[in-house]
Amino acid sequence: ETECFRDIAEHPNDPTCRLIYADWLEERGDPRGEFIRLQCAREEMGRCPQAGPLALRERQLMHQNRREWIGPLHRSDMRVKFRGGLIDEVVVSTWAFNRLIDDLQQRAPVLRSLRLSDSSKGGIAEAIKRLANSPLAEHLRSLDLSGCGVTSAHVRRLAQATKLTRLTTLLLASNPICEDGIRLLVRAGNFAHLQVLDLNGIALRRKTMKMLMEPDRLLDLRLLVISGRHNPAAQRMLKPLQARFGDRLMDC
DSSP states (O other): OHHHHHHHHHSTTOHHHHHHHHHHHHTTTOTHHHHHHHHHHHHHHOSSGGGHHHHHHHHHHHHHHHHHHTGGGOSTTEEEEEETTEEEEEEEEHHHHHHHHHHHHHHOTTOOEEEEEOOTTOOHHHHHHHHHTSGGGGGOOEEEOTTSOOOHHHHHHHHTOTTOOOOOEEEOTTOOOOHHHHHHHHHOGGGTTOSEEEOTTSOOOHHHHHHHTOTTSSTTOSEEEEOOTTOHHHHTTHHHHHHHHGGGEEEO
């Protein structure tokens, strides 16, 4: 089973790996095998009338097996989305994440997208520490920490996480990140392959914006979101940023 998860994580958009796992499950009488086949088939079909019966059968299987497949993850402060028969995206409050990370590791072994929300009860430092040391980090492609009170110290923890090496999307809008944090985002190896970086709502100074323009950094970036339009200190750097990133720069 571990081998199947590894193959799925390595080739997340290839249904073949998931169908091999479905075979393995069906040989053991596990209904998740049928569920994987249904979701893979429906994704390939797209929106068409023939997909209706597949979606209906999916819902039946989920209704019958929700307790086993989702268990404690079925709660008001957590949203779970399946893709290809496996949990692919999770939105969860920071408080719940810190208490349910073991269940997440068990039930979402190939999780690709995680959003932490509602950090009003605190716990963001603990959440980042737990994530950095968790197997969940190994396959994560998208991490959304917008408005969670993330500081430069938290960015450092993420930058040093040896398992968090596949991130392509990092959303950090509206966080009190200062110069040291921006330097890490630009230069740390864990962030070298980012394709989307959201810094909207972060007070970028002239010096930090110059870091974003370093020519040998952020080479894979397809979208950089900042809020320089209403920041007099940063406005003088907008044109050089636009010259480097072109339509990949979004100034909010």
